[in-house]
Amino acid sequence: MPTLDPRTSGRTILIRFSGDISTKASATKRRFNRRLAQNVADGLRANGIGYRLERGWDRFTLQVDSPAAVDVLQRVFGVQSVSPAEERAWETLDDVVAAGEEVFRDHVAGKSFAVRARRSGDIRLIPFVSQDVERGLGTALLRTATRVDLGNPEAVANVEVQRDRTFFFRDKLPAPGGLPVGVGGRALALVSGGFDSAVAAWLMLKRGVAPHYLFYNLGGDAHREGVLRVTKVIADHWSYGYRPALYEVDFQGVTEEIQEKVSRRYWQVVLKRLMLRAAGSILRQARATALVTGDAVGQVSSQTLQNIAVISGATEYPVLRPLIAYNKEEIIALARRIGTYQLSAAVDEYCAILPRNPATHASREAIEAEEAKLDLARLDVLTAERRKLDLRSFSVEGLGRPDLEVDRIEEGDTVLDLRSRIAYEAWHPPGALHLEFLEALKTYPSFRRGPRYVLYCEVELKSAHLAERMREAGFEAYHVREGVKTLLRRSREVGQLLG
Secondary structure, eight states, X not given: OOBOOTTSOOEEEEEEEOHHHHTSOHHHHHHHHHHHHHHHHHHHHHTTOOEEXXXXXXXXXXXXXXXXXXXXXXXXXXXXXEEEEEEEEOSSHHHHHHHHHHHHHHHHTTSEEEEXXXXXXXXXXXXXXXXXXXXXXXXXXXXXXXXXOSSSOSEEEEEEEOSSEEEEESOOEEOOOSBOTTTTOEEEEEOOSSHHHHHHXXXXXXXXXXXXXXXXXXXXXXXXXXXXXXXXXXXXXHOTTSOOEEEEEEOHXXXXXXXXXXXXXXXXXXXXXXXXXXXXXXXXXXXOSOEEOOOOTTSSGGGSHHHHHHHHTTOSSOEEOXXXXXXXHHHHHHHHHHTOHHHHHHHOOOOSOOOSSOOSSOOHHHHHHHHTTSOTTXXXXXXXXXXXXETTTOOOTTOSOGGGEESSOOTTOEEEEOSOHHHHHHOOOTTOEEOOHHHHHHHGGGSOSSSEEEEXXXXXXXXXXXXXXXXHTTOEEEEETTTHHHHHHHHHHHSSOOO
């Protein structure tokens, strides 16, 4: 465990608690305080940072050996703000003022400024009030500053006085707030790799819930890679205090059976019900008490209130939907903050069975009649065969199938555009054929043998999936890395696609 070398002074950081902790009753606050200290320590250890932590009733004082600690602390739930600080001992008010002038002299030079002082800890042992510090230090700093401006200062001198020491700092850097991860129990979050499910899991972390993850693989190695990269970011950067696991269940056969036996308009609702139904045994293994999904009312056809109600009826467990009232712009803004935006954009919301005219108000009776056509017993077999990964120890290095990727079209290639007809007609490379993804998945075994097939779609996930399936069937098949974006960029660069 990396601890601070006592021979070095290290760097001092003040850690302030969120209001979710500070307003709790004493016994609860002590429990949350202990858990927050464990999570802070876990984050620092995970990043190889030596530390010495001093717990207080309403804040922690931390000595660290690396400036990278600030970035880590800004990703610990339960922390409201952090301040790198200069720590000085004092005996009299004059000592505080003299030290403050030394620390802030250059910071306020030539600027308008304000002094913000507070006392903390047992303030009965501090023989002066905060206003005494503000007046004394303000007077001293006026020697180099231009003026005092309490409303909109160009520089701020922050002072926190404790019984035997004073902390001087410039900024209060924001942290995510919320509750310490782990105090809210465990959940099982269904993840697809897209924007919504990752943000939903993050929001549960913010409320102190420790989620494990369940991934239903609909798209082979390409889909797995995308989900692993997204959940790895959340595990490594936001999940301090526990070790999240990713469970993977192969659902490709289930989607094929749904397409074969279920009425098209009910595909999505039936698929999501089967996902919730199958999650029960994994939830119990993970010792979780609720499921988490990325549903938002009205975002897609399966997320109308009626369909959400029908889908929820497939499980006896609570289904938490933290994004239920969010719009897409808000979700994407959070994905950028979390650090999953670029990865989720590459995965996109993968769905192998999106019908053209889906039902928006499915009845439970109609859905149960459709499910009766399926072999539901296979769900137990599939969940029993699940994979499990420890995300914190798993490395994403080496993921991907470079043998399936190309970044250009060669002369003689048979090129398939797997996007919608509208997108294809708006632009496509000369000579490209159009075949929507679902149709291509059904018909590729009948394709002519011999030519090299090059496939592309919006981002690359669907084309990578089909290329993988075709390669397994003996075709020479590739997909365009990063999808149509690569082809458009090359077209702009050279005026036409080069072979």
